[in-house]
C-alpha cells in the first residue's frame with residue numbers, strides 16, 4: 001500500500017501534468033486562430049505578394065493564361081489577393097516577387113493609354129522602390145543602374161529607383177505590372193514592377209509606405225495585362241487577379 005506521502009506526491013504530479021496538458025491545448029487553440037499580422041502591432045508590417053503568369057482563367061476564352069497577384073500567407077502558402085488587410089499608421093514593407101516579364105507599350109487607365117504616371121513610384125518612403133534581380137539586363141540608358149552600364153548594385157540594398165523607363169529597343173515601358181492603391185479614385189501608392197528583358201522573367205521589388213486613412217481602398221494593376229477589352233478584361237477586371245480591395249484597419 002502506498003504511504004500517504006507517496007500518494008500526495010503522485011496526486012501533485014498528476015495535477016501538474018494535467019495543468020501542462022491544458023496549457024498545451026490552450027496554446028494550440030490560440031495558434032489556430034487567424035493570423036492577421038506577421039509582425040508586432042507597433043513595428044513594420046510585412047506584406048509579400050507574388051505575381052504568377054500563365055494561370056488558368058477559364059474555358060470560355062482563348063486567353064487561358066492570365067497573370068495574377070497572390071498574397072504570401074503566414075506559413076508561406078499562396079492566398080487570394082482579392083482582399084488585402086493592412087494596418088493604418090504603420091510602416092508597410094511590401095515585397096513583390098514577380099515571375100512575369102516583358103515590356104508594355106500601353107500603361108494607364110485604358111488599353112490604349114500611354115501615361116507615364118504609372119511608370120513612376122508614387123507614395124513610398126523616399127519616393128523610391130528597390131529592385132533586386134533582373135537588374136543585369138540591358139535597359140534604356142536613361143535609367144543607368146545596371147551591370148552593363150558599370151553601375152554597382154549594392155548587394156543587400158537593392159537598386160533604388162523612382163521610375164521605370166521606356167525601352168526604345170523593345171518598344172515599351174520596362175514595367176510588367178503595377179501595384180497601385182487608390183483611395184476615392186486618387187492614386188495613393190504606385191509601385192511598378194520591373195520587366196527587364198530576361199526571357200525567363202523575374203524581378204523582386206521592395207517598397208515601404210504608410211496608409212493613414214482607415215477604410216476601403218482599391219488596388220489595381222495599370223498595365224493592360226488581361227485578355228479582351230484591349231487588355232482590360234480577364235485578370236484586369238477580376239478581384240484576386242490584377243485588382244481587389246485593400247481594407248485599412
Ligand SMILES: [Cu+2]
Pocket residue numbers: 067176177178221222223224225242
Ligand atoms: Cu498586371
